[in-house]
Amino acid sequence: xxxxxxxxxxxxxxxxxxxxxxxxxxxxxxxxDFINIIGxxxxxxxxxxxxxAGMLRPTSGLVELxxxxxxLKNDSALSLIRNKKIGFIxxxxxxxxxxxxxxxxxxxxxxxxxxxKNFAEEVAARAKDLLMRLKISELEGAYPSELSGGExxxxxxxxxxxxxxxxxxxxxxxxxxxxxxxxxxxxFFTTLNAEGMTxxxxxxxLDSLKYGRRVLTMQEGNLIEGNKL
Amino acid sequence: xxxxxxxxxxxKKNIQRNPGRSFCLIVVVMLLSLFLFVGTVLISxxxxxxxxxxxxxxxxxxxxxxxxxxxxxxxxLSGKPSTFYLPSYAFEELExxxxxxGIEAMSAQTFLATLNASCCSxxxxxxxxxxxxxxxxxPWLEISLGHELHDGEIIVGYHVAGYPGDTLQFFSxxxxxxxxxxxxxxxxDSMIFMNRATIAVLAKEAERIRERPLKNDGSxxxxxxxxxxxxxxxTASAIEINRLLNxxxxxxxxxxxxxxxxxxxxxxISKILSFSLIALWLLAIVIVALIFSLSLSERKKEMGVxxxxxxxxxxxxxxxxxxxxxxSFYGAVLGVTVGSVLxxxxxxxxxxxxNMPFLLPSKTKLILLAVISDFAAVVxxxxxxxxxxxxxxxxxxxxxxx
Numbered sequence: 001x002x003x004x005x006x007x008x009x010x011x012x013x014x015x016x017x018x019x020x021x022x023x024x025x026x027x028x029x030x031x032x033d034f035i036n037i038i039g040x041x042x043x044x045x046x047x048x049x050x051x052x053a054g055m056l057r058p059t060s061g062l063v064e065l066x067x068x069x070x071x072l073k074n075d076s077a078l079s080l081i082r083n084k085k086i087g088f089i090x091x092x093x094x095x096x097x098x099x100x101x102x103x104x105x106x107x108x109x110x111x112x113x114x115x116x117k118n119f120a121e122e123v124a125a126r127a128k129d130l131l132m133r134l135k136i137s138e139l140e141g142a143y144p145s146e147l148s149g150g151e152x153x154x155x156x157x158x159x160x161x162x163x164x165x166x167x168x169x170x171x172x173x174x175x176x177x178x179x180x181x182x183x184x185x186x187x188f189f190t191t192l193n194a195e196g197m198t199x200x201x202x203x204x205x206l207d208s209l210k211y212g213r214r215v216l217t218m219q220e221g222n223l224i225e226g227n228k229l
Numbered sequence: 230x231x232x233x234x235x236x237x238x239x240x241k242k243n244i245q246r247n248p249g250r251s252f253c254l255i256v257v258v259m260l261l262s263l264f265l266f267v268g269t270v271l272i273s274x275x276x277x278x279x280x281x282x283x284x285x286x287x288x289x290x291x292x293x294x295x296x297x298x299x300x301x302x303x304x305x306l307s308g309k310p311s312t313f314y315l316p317s318y319a320f321e322e323l324e325x326x327x328x329x330x331g332i333e334a335m336s337a338q339t340f341l342a343t344l345n346a347s348c349c350s351x352x353x354x355x356x357x358x359x360x361x362x363x364x365x366x367x368p369w370l371e372i373s374l375g376h377e378l379h380d381g382e383i384i385v386g387y388h389v390a391g392y393p394g395d396t397l398q399f400f401s402x403x404x405x406x407x408x409x410x411x412x413x414x415x416x417x418d419s420m421i422f423m424n425r426a427t428i429a430v431l432a433k434e435a436e437r438i439r440e441r442p443l444k445n446d447g448s449x450x451x452x453x454x455x456x457x458x459x460x461x462x463x464t465a466s467a468i469e470i471n472r473l474l475n476x477x478x479x480x481x482x483x484x485x486x487x488x489x490x491x492x493x494x495x496x497x498i499s500k501i502l503s504f505s506l507i508a509l510w511l512l513a514i515v516i517v518a519l520i521f522s523l524s525l526s527e528r529k530k531e532m533g534v535x536x537x538x539x540x541x542x543x544x545x546x547x548x549x550x551x552x553x554x555x556x557s558f559y560g561a562v563l564g565v566t567v568g569s570v571l572x573x574x575x576x577x578x579x580x581x582x583x584n585m586p587f588l589l590p591s592k593t594k595l596i597l598l599a600v601i602s603d604f605a606a607v608v609x610x611x612x613x614x615x616x617x618x619x620x621x622x623x624x625x626x627x628x629x630x631x
Contacts, residue, residue, distance in 0.1 A: 046627070046630075046631060047627065050626070050627040050630070053537070055536065055537060055626045055627055055630075056626070056627040075541050075542050075543075076541045076543065079536075079539050079540060079541035079542075079544070080539065080541075081539075082537070082538070082539040083538060083539020083540075084539070086539075088537045088538070090533075090534065090537055090630045091630060091631065092630070094530070094533075094534045094537070094630070095534075096239075096531055096534060096535075097246070097531070098239075098242045098243050098245075098246040098247070099234065099239065099242060102232045103232070103234045103239075103242075106232055106233065106234055107234055107239070107538065108538045108539060110233065110234050110235055110236065111236075111535075111538060111539055111540050111544060112539070113235070120232075120233045123232075123233070124232045124233070127232065140232075159538070171630070
């Protein structure tokens with residue numbers, strides 16, 4: 001797995017004026033990396049993550065996943081890559097309210113369902129395993145509105161992992177959570193990384209700095225090595 | 230059974246867990262399908278009734294007692310029982326002018342209304358036919374019966390209670406049911422046919438029971454059906470008969486005018502119904518589109534999440550249209566079901582209220598109309614949701630997920 005962001009520049013137009021969010025970002029993420037990007041609110045962390053996940057087109061620059069330029073692909077091909085290779089954990093509580101916990105978790109597998117004979121059994125087994133690992137097995141029939149913030153975040157993490165992606169991209173995975181719950185989630189990421197999962201996450205929580213192999217700071221549209229906050 | 234969740238299951242859960250929104254959408258589509266089905270059945274029934282009248286009224290002109298033409302309308306259209314007789318000289322007068330007005334054949338019929346009293350099984354219109362001269366009903370009766378009607382034998386219309394082998398009593402006389410007629414959608418359905426010898430006996434008895442004579446001669450003729458020679462216009466001949474027999478208590482009724490007036494009413498009703506259906510259809514599209522648009526605007530974050538999970542724009546559109554399909558399908562089936570109940574319960578009342586021939590389509594055609602109404606309602610629902618679905622698929626994921 002290799003994700004390369006090369007000369008990424010992003011501008012937005014607000015009130016008729018152009019605002020530069022990302023100046024010229026270069027980042028290379030390899031198999032087994034655990035990169036923690038920190039920065040103040042509005043520094044462009046989420047923008048960078050959305051570009052890395054193929055959800056936001058940069059003004060210029062390229063994003064390559066395993067040598068394939070993501071933004072040269074059409075919507076169907078890019079969506080398929082997002083579904084199969086990238087486990088995205090959005091900011092906030094992003095579970096679908098009309099589906100229960102187990103349905104939310106297995107949903108990504110059924111967006112492009114396989115015709116293989118034991119597909120449903122395999123997906124269900126993976127989901128149960130993730131529920132167990134995230135210590136939410138008893139919640140599989142519950143609906144998102146019945147869960148606490150920490151439980152819901154675990155459901156979203158399980159959903160991101162269900163398709164066995166090559167990389168987890170997480171946007172503020174511990175925001176709005178108490179210290180203990182945040183630590184539990186970050187420890188789970190550490191375990192995943194130890195098992196070989198590549199992780200790219202952004203946070204403005206300085207407590208998260210002790211997790212991750214590499215820390216980068218987003219400052220005025222540029223990525224700087226280390227904690228510069 | 231392992232846990233699984235197909236996109237159609239997601240659509241169904243969205244419907245189930247948003248009962249208020251789903252109810253509104255289902256009601257709108259239900260009303261559309263209900264009006265489509267009932268409207269098309271109504272138009273079809275009226276067209277069938279008019280066609281039936283045109284087929285059955287084989288006479289070019291009907292001679293009726295002066296001032297009794299509305300009675301003939303009622304008898305033929307709704308079978309409302311009535312008794313009246315032509316003057317005894319009617320036949321002779323027509324004989325005198327038959328060459329001038331182009332009469333080829335004449336056949337007498339006798340109309341006798343039964344009573345709602347112990348002498349009669351129920352109030353109904355009795356019709357006596359002169360089988361020697363008849364050119365209208367006889368062939369039709371013979372097809373259903375296979376032979377001429379004997380004295381004391383009757384054939385009953387579709388809505389008359391009585392089956393072959395039964396005995397019915399009218400004016401204290403027992404009559405044997407020899408056959409039943411197919412549904413015609415007009416007054417024939419509520420009539421009982423017999424030969425003129427039988428009806429003469431009943432008429433005598435009717436006079437005795439009523440204790441007042443309804444006629445003062447022995448002709449017992451209510452209407453005379455006329456067939457014109459080729460080349461003669463029924464309009465012109467009817468006008469000429471009325472001119473020649475003025476002040477003789479006889480009126481020539483132009484049969485085609487009768488059918489034409491039904492057709493004119495039918496066209497008006499069809500226009501009103503068609504206009505209402507088009508208006509309802511447009512309204513349904515706007516309402517469904519608005520509800521879907523509002524709903525999808527509220528659910529932008531869900532759309533963003535699905536995009537983040539890898540759903541393409543096409544999949545999002547498919548998911549939303551699947552939801553629209555299910556909602557429309559439930560509404561459409563409900564609408565046709567309610568429509569079927571309404572037609573069953575209210576069609577007899579509608580016949581009376583409209584005072585027009587009304588012939589419900591065959592079961593096969595009804596099923597076809599139901600399927601077409603369902604299909605049209607479902608397609609309307611899906612088309613209405615298309616714009617909102619396409620718009621929702623273009624959601625800016627980055628913006629929504631912040």
